[in-house]
Amino acid sequence: MNKLLPFLALAAALAAGSCKKDNPDAGLPPATQEGKNTGGCLVNGERFVATGWGGDLFSNPTPPLFGGFSFDSVYTVDLNGQYKGENATLTLFLKNDVPKTYLLNKDTPYYPQAVPSRVLDHATFTIDGVSKSELYGTNSTQTGKVVLTRADLRAGIGSGTFEFTAASTVDRSKTITVTNGRFDRKQ
Incomplete structure (x- = not known):
């Protein structure tokens, strides 16, 4: 029986470990408020972390985070990274720069394609595929x-x-779901 105890203990430990649910925040930067220039979320359950992407001979690298306070009261932030092997940008546009909850629930032109004074609070996710x-x-x-x-x-x-569901501008029946989002940007 004594020889069987280590085996039973190992089997119990493995069984208990396999019952644990995966941490949805695993691999995402922590939600901080210190200006660490970090950001990330889950897009359809897959990690998307602001890492930026490299430039080339003719262009500068794209930074992981971009944006901030502008236009007297607007706050915008871009999270730039890779999604399914393609360059992608998640943009949050807020008409105000006061700490509070902003609902993304209106039809609006998207920033930066439209003049900021005509744009309402919204989020976009752009995949820049080959x-x-x-x-x-x-x-x-x-x-x-x-x-x-x-x-x-x-x-x-x-x-x-942040969290949101967004529809494709090409095919409105295609949507993405963004959860567990966080950003911490210092201009």
Whole structure:
């Protein structure tokens, strides 16, 4: 029996470990408010982390995060990274720069294609593929929210969390779901 005990203990440990649910935040940067220039989320359950992408002889590298406070009261942030092997950008556009919850639930033109004064709160996810690009955006039926947890204009730090569902502008029946989103940007 004594020889069987180590085997039973190992089997019990393996069984207990396999029952644990995967941590959805695993591999995502922590949700901080210190201006660490980090961001990430899950897009259809797959990790998307702001890593930027390289430039070439004719262009500069794209930074992991871009944007911040602008146009007197607007807050925008771009998370640039890779999604399914393609360059992708997630953009959050807020008409105000005050810490609060912003609902993404209106039909609106998307920034930066439209003049900021005509644009309402929204989120987009753009996949810049080799053969084709596709833009997904929130609207009155594909909605979400951004919680701006820190908006410190003096320090240039904007931080928050987000989640949304967005529809393709090419085929409205195609959607993506973004969960567990977070960003911490210092201009």
